[in-house]
Amino acid sequence: MNNARTESMVLTVGFILAIACxxxxxxxxxxxxxxxxxxxxxxxxxxxxxxxxxxxxxxEDASWxxxxxxxxxxxxxxxxxxxxxxxxxxxxxxxxxYKPGVNVLLSRPRPISGNPGADDPVAAIVAFRxxxxxxxxxxxxxxxxxxxxxxxxxxxxxxxxxxxxVGPKTVGLLRRLDAAGVKTVDLFAVFDRVRQTGGPPLYLxxxxxxxxxGVAVAAxxxxxxxxxxxxxxxxxxxxxxxxxxxxxVGDVLRMLQVPRLEQEAVPETIRCGQVIRxxxxxxxxxxxxSQVLILxxxxxxxxxxxxxxxxxxxxxxxxxxxxxxxSLVSDGGASTLVRQELYRRxxxxxxxxxxxxxxxxxxxxxxxxxxxxxxLLPIGxxxx
Amino acid sequence: MxxxxxxxxxxxxxxxxGGYYALPxxxxxxxxxxxxxxxxRNLFLLLASYVFYGWWNPKFILLxxxxxxxxxxxxxxxxxxxxxxxxxRAGVTAAVxxxxxxxxxxxxxxxxxxxxxxxxxxxxxxxxxxxxxVLPMGISFYTFQAMSxxxxxxxxxxxxxxxxxxxxxxxxxxxxxxxxxxxxYRAIAQQLIxxxxxxxxxxxxxxxxxxxxxxxxxxxxxxxxxADAGFGAQTLEVSDAWFxxxxxxxxIYFDFSGYSDMAVGLGRMIGFExxxxxxxPYRAVSITDFWRRWHISLSTFLRDxxxxxxxxxxxxxxxxxxxxxxVMLLGGLWHGANWTFVVWGAYHGLLLAFERYLGKESVxxxxxxxxxxxxxxxxxxxxxVFFRCSTLHEAVLYxxxxxxxxxxxxxxxxxxxxxxxxxxxxxxxxxxxxxxWPVPSYEWSxxxxxxxAVVLAAALTLAVMAMCSQAFNPFLYFQF
Numbered sequence: 001m002n003n004a005r006t007e008s009m010v011l012t013v014g015f016i017l018a019i020a021c022x023x024x025x026x027x028x029x030x031x032x033x034x035x036x037x038x039x040x041x042x043x044x045x046x047x048x049x050x051x052x053x054x055x056x057x058x059x060e061d062a063s064w065x066x067x068x069x070x071x072x073x074x075x076x077x078x079x080x081x082x083x084x085x086x087x088x089x090x091x092x093x094x095x096x097x098y099k100p101g102v103n104v105l106l107s108r109p110r111p112i113s114g115n116p117g118a119d120d121p122v123a124a125i126v127a128f129r130x131x132x133x134x135x136x137x138x139x140x141x142x143x144x145x146x147x148x149x150x151x152x153x154x155x156x157x158x159x160x161x162x163x164x165x166v167g168p169k170t171v172g173l174l175r176r177l178d179a180a181g182v183k184t185v186d187l188f189a190v191f192d193r194v195r196q197t198g199g200p201p202l203y204l205x206x207x208x209x210x211x212x213x214g215v216a217v218a219a220x221x222x223x224x225x226x227x228x229x230x231x232x233x234x235x236x237x238x239x240x241x242x243x244x245x246x247x248x249v250g251d252v253l254r255m256l257q258v259p260r261l262e263q264e265a266v267p268e269t270i271r272c273g274q275v276i277r278x279x280x281x282x283x284x285x286x287x288x289x290s291q292v293l294i295l296x297x298x299x300x301x302x303x304x305x306x307x308x309x310x311x312x313x314x315x316x317x318x319x320x321x322x323x324x325x326x327s328l329v330s331d332g333g334a335s336t337l338v339r340q341e342l343y344r345r346x347x348x349x350x351x352x353x354x355x356x357x358x359x360x361x362x363x364x365x366x367x368x369x370x371x372x373x374x375x376l377l378p379i380g381x382x383x384x
Numbered sequence: 385m386x387x388x389x390x391x392x393x394x395x396x397x398x399x400x401x402g403g404y405y406a407l408p409x410x411x412x413x414x415x416x417x418x419x420x421x422x423x424x425r426n427l428f429l430l431l432a433s434y435v436f437y438g439w440w441n442p443k444f445i446l447l448x449x450x451x452x453x454x455x456x457x458x459x460x461x462x463x464x465x466x467x468x469x470x471x472x473r474a475g476v477t478a479a480v481x482x483x484x485x486x487x488x489x490x491x492x493x494x495x496x497x498x499x500x501x502x503x504x505x506x507x508x509x510x511x512x513x514x515x516x517x518v519l520p521m522g523i524s525f526y527t528f529q530a531m532s533x534x535x536x537x538x539x540x541x542x543x544x545x546x547x548x549x550x551x552x553x554x555x556x557x558x559x560x561x562x563x564x565x566x567x568x569y570r571a572i573a574q575q576l577i578x579x580x581x582x583x584x585x586x587x588x589x590x591x592x593x594x595x596x597x598x599x600x601x602x603x604x605x606x607x608x609x610x611a612d613a614g615f616g617a618q619t620l621e622v623s624d625a626w627f628x629x630x631x632x633x634x635x636i637y638f639d640f641s642g643y644s645d646m647a648v649g650l651g652r653m654i655g656f657e658x659x660x661x662x663x664x665p666y667r668a669v670s671i672t673d674f675w676r677r678w679h680i681s682l683s684t685f686l687r688d689x690x691x692x693x694x695x696x697x698x699x700x701x702x703x704x705x706x707x708x709x710x711v712m713l714l715g716g717l718w719h720g721a722n723w724t725f726v727v728w729g730a731y732h733g734l735l736l737a738f739e740r741y742l743g744k745e746s747v748x749x750x751x752x753x754x755x756x757x758x759x760x761x762x763x764x765x766x767x768x769v770f771f772r773c774s775t776l777h778e779a780v781l782y783x784x785x786x787x788x789x790x791x792x793x794x795x796x797x798x799x800x801x802x803x804x805x806x807x808x809x810x811x812x813x814x815x816x817x818x819x820x821w822p823v824p825s826y827e828w829s830x831x832x833x834x835x836x837a838v839v840l841a842a843a844l845t846l847a848v849m850a851m852c853s854q855a856f857n858p859f860l861y862f863q864f
Contacts, residue, residue: 007832008587011840015590016401018844022394039395049441056439060390066852073853083606083807085853091801102802106795107616148798156801165794168618 022065029064038062074258087255095154096252098208101146101362102155105167110365121335121364122176124371125357128339129182131376132355138231141177141184142222142358143170144210144299147203149361150191164192169364183229190221204268206250209302212272215313222313222356223320231354232291235323238278239315244308246270251298272303275315283310287324289351292317294327295342296358297334305329313358326352334359335367339374346377385439387593387646388600388851397650400432400558404654405581422578426553429654433556437521444520447486452552454482455530456545459537463544472538479534487527493517495721522562524718526555528685533569535689542570550576559650563643565661565681572656579655584832589652591829591840596645598843599825601850603818604639606811607631613803615772615782619796625785627803627812629765632772634815637666640679645825660826666764666819669756670748671735674764682718686711697740704740709733719771724779728770735763 023039030037038059045051060066077083082090089097110119129139149166152159159165166188177184191202194217202214210218227234247267254262275284294300294314304312304327314327326348330338334357342348359367385392407428411421438445458479462472494517501511533551536542545551554576560567614620614628644661651658661681668674675683691711697704709730716729742748748756766783773779784790802808828836 004832005583007834007837008583011587011590011832011837012583014841015594015844016398018848019393020398020402023398047438047442052439052442056389056391059395063390063394063852065394065848066390069849069852073849077807077853081807081810082805089801090805097801099802102798103613103616106613106618106799106802108618152794152798155798156804158797158800159794162794162797165798167795168793 022063026062026064071258071260074256075260078256078258078261084256088252089155091148091151091155092157093154094205095151096206096250097148097155098146098252098255098362100366101208101360102148104169104362104365105146105148105165109169118372119370121173121367121371122180124336124373125177125182126180127373128357128376129180135349135352135376137352138229138354139182140222140226140229140354140356141182142187142218142296142356143174143184143364144218144296144358144360145188145191146361147208149188150195150202163195164188167361170361173364183225185218185222185225187218187221190217204248204250204270206253206265206268207248207302208250208252209299212270212303212311215303215311215316216273219313219316219320222317226292226321226354226356232321234321237322237324239275239284239319239322240278241273241319242276244272244274244311246272246303246307248307270303272308272311273316274308274311275319276310284315284318285310285324286314286327288326288348290324290326291351291353292321292323292325292356293348293352293354294325294356294358295334295338296327296329296356297338297360297363298329298331299358299360300327300329301331317356332363333368335363336369336372336374340369340372343374343377349377385436387643387650388597388847390852393597393848393851396432396436400429401653403428403432418578423547423549426576427549429558430549430553430556433553433558433561436558437556437561440521441518447490447520447523448526448556449552451483451486451527451530452555453548455479455534455555456548456551458534459544459551462534462538476534476538480531483527483531483534487523490517490520490523492717492721494519525564525566526561528566528718529569530555532566532685532689536568536570542573545569545573546577557651557656559654559656560647560658563640563647564679565644565647565658566685567658567681568685571659575656581655585652585655587832588829589649591832591836592645592649592652592825594649594840594844594847595825595829596642596647596649597851598847599638599642599645599818601847601854602843603811603815604635604642605850605854606807607635607638607815610803610808610812611635611772613799615778617796617799619793620782620785620790620799621796622786622788622790624796624799624803625782625790626765629768629772629782629786631808631812633666633761633765633768634812634819636768636771637662637819638815641825648826649829662824663826664819664824666761667757668760668764669753670739670760671732671763672739674760675732675736682715686715690714701741705737708736708740712736722774723776724770724773727776727779728767731767731770 027037027039041058042055045055074085077085078090084090084096084099087099089099089102091097125139125141132139145164145166148155149170150164152162152165170188174184174186191214194202200213201211202217203209204211226232246269248270249262249265249267253265256262276282277284294317296313300313302312304310304314306312314325318325328338328342328345328348330341385396387393404425407425408421411424416424434445434448437448458475461467461475461478464471467475494514497512497514501514504511533542533545533554537544545554554567554569554572557567611628611632614624614631617624617628620628641662648658648660659681661679663677663680665674665677668677691707694707694710695703696707699707710733712729712733713726714729716725716727716732719725719728739748748759751759766786769782769786770776770779773782781790790796
């Protein structure tokens with residue numbers, strides 16, 4: 001060592017102060033706020049590997065220092081480096097994408113866990129279809145395309161000129177479903193055709209979901225297919241569309257978890273079409289006795305229970321079929337959770353002839369709780 | 385516990401440093417001797433190190449303790465004044481066999497079982513039930529250190545440890561416990577008895593630690609994202625494949641050398657002096673040169689405890705090539721229980737043997753220095769493909785993509801979105817600048833100046849800010 005003594009002393013003292021003060025200040029903040037010292041939680045838990053991990057995570061989440069530094073760092077990374085964290089990918093022309101979804105499109109298939117009843121979508125869908133068939137109910141599967149599958153050109157300069165892309169995992173899934181005789185709606189082809197004709201975007205710019213135009217196109221395609229199969233006939237209730245404008249800060253933008261960016265962002269102005277009953281003038285409402293049950297995720301929720309209400313896929317599909325539907329929505333849970341909920345609510349089966357099951361493309365790999373095979377209640381319990 | 389974590393930096397480290405430097409103050413007031421002080425400091429470090437290690441999984445402290453007791457006992461047997469050559473040999477053999485058996489069981493048990501099943505499946509025979517074994521973190525490092533003690537004492541290169549606590553402190557010492565450098569007992573025996581502490585030494589430790597932390601948090605972690613995207617992609621264009629493997633080469637260097645820098649730095653803070661583990665390896669002009677600069681503590685360990693006992697280069701050219709191949713093959717296997725590591729080691733062994741065969745007068749050695757650096761780097765990049773991929777099949781597909789046989793699909797075009805963003809390009813450029821910096825961190829930290837202090841303060845601030853905004857990122861070498 002050949003260090004200058006004064007510089008060494010200053011650096012040493014500065015370093016010690018820097019690492020020691022964080023903990024001391026945290027204690028002051030906690031005591032000042034009348035809270036128990038988080039650090040002492042260590043002695044309140046059995047020191048197992050899991051408890052130690054949890055303790056470390058809690059300590060970090062509660063840290064005053066982390067709370068002070070994290071937003072500023074993330075804001076600067078976003079502004080200077082266009083780095084948007086674990087969940088967000090910045091595309092072209094201000095378009096934002098949900099990064100885990102993009103990763104599903106790009107990455108190799110994950111290895112199967114070895115439990116075929118847990119993570120194989122085809123096994124779960126076919127089992128569900130067969131259980132429905134026993135009750136005389138038809139199944140129609142709708143894979144809602146990821147935003148990047150419809151707008152790859154908005155993701156990267158290298159995809160300029162591409163109007164749509166279907167990932168190998170999705171192609172594989174649709175082929176296997178087709179081979180198993182499961183009916184599906186190919187929204188990828190439908191959206192691609194619509195894109196070729198121009199018009200407003202089918203997806204929102206700051207959000208991972210479809211736009212009102214995307215909703216309308218999807219509803220028309222699904223209804224057309226249901227009628228073509230002859231499973232039911234169109235009803236006799238007339239619906240009309242009433243314009244409704246909402247302002248929305250996209251979910252992808254909110255995933256950045258940087259409040260300053262949310263404050264600075266200009267919300268998207270979205271022109272929705274609210275579905276109105278022509279006879280009463282009331283906004284669309286579900287009917288538990290409908291012939292059609294629609295299951296799905298946030299792609300059903302957006303504009304439907306979100307603002308402005310009754311303007312999402314459920315209402316628009318009802319408008320196309322001229323009859324109200326029964327719906328069951330589980331945000332991010334269309335792979336398994338929504339069927340678990342269905343199991344708990346047998347009353348929803350009343351009068352059903354068709355189940356439309358929507359899930360977003362990325363859930364092929366990212367579905368919450370995987371793709372479990374969920375039994376249906378025995379037929380005798382249908383009419384509860 | 386990970387050095388680049390909130391709990392280590394802001395809880396564990398200040399408490400340990402506080403306790404360590406408070407001990408003399410307490411014991412001098414109690415009029416205790418210097419020997420007592422040095423022993424108590426070692427004991428304090430041992431306890432702190434067990435907390436550090438047990439943080440990952442408390443059960444495995446017992447395993448480390450077992451390795452320590454076995455090798456310490458081996459050392460006592462070897463150094464027993466009345467012990468004859470047979471007893472000494474028995475002592476060292478027992479210590480080495482027990483250590484290697486534990487390493488073999490925990491590290492290679494699963495590998496062995498899955499390969500047996502693979503072979504059985506060739507003959508249409510059903511496989512055996514797999515007995516699940518959890519790999520204890522850092523076991524490869526601390527068993528090697530423990531064995532170095534028994535062997536050094538047997539060879540007379542080092543005195544036996546004065547107590548089990550001292551020896552266990554050497555094995556468990558938290559700065560280098562889980563990912564090296566592999567500290568040999570003879571290099572540290574004297575330091576366990578007495579160490580120098582000074583402002584200058586502590587400050588140089590801070591310098592090394594901050595540089596290492598910055599390498600890990602500011603470079604290795606973001607580079608890891610690029611490498612993961614490349615190696616995780618279903619299909620790759622040629623440029624993407626090369627970009628991905630280059631990012632991985634940078635990541636593994638900054639990750640591992642960052643850890644080593646932090647280890648050296650933490651060691652200096654508590655008075656230890658550990659060896660330099662990296663010396664600008666990507667500026668190597670040959671694979672032989674690369675191995676003089678990369679993971680120096682491992683390559684010298686393998687040289688002294690494996691290559692030379694095998695005969696080194698003293699038994700003619702053919703035996704030299706064979707010895708090089710054996711050493712690198714085992715070196716590969718040391719990194720992980722997977723055929724990819726075996727191939728990685730064999731590849732390096734072959735290249736070392738080939739360079740030895742060419743000799744120093746070959747055409748290759750007459751090329752300009754820059755050309756040799758580039759050729760060496762490309763050869764190393766190819767080897768990292770095996771190191772990074774989890775199966776040989778994956779590695780072959782990746783290598784195929786590097787020669788243009790992997791892209792052409794639409795999703796491959798989208799990969800640009802995750803590989804070539806502004807952040808990724810800036811990080812890669814920054815990595816190149818740091819790699820090209822003429823003074824390596826080990827030398828840079830030796831003499832502190834005011835400008836350097838300012839750089840270190842800025843680097844620490846940035847690294848802490850980045851650390852607080854990143855997800856959990858363990859070091860790559862923890863898995864070895």
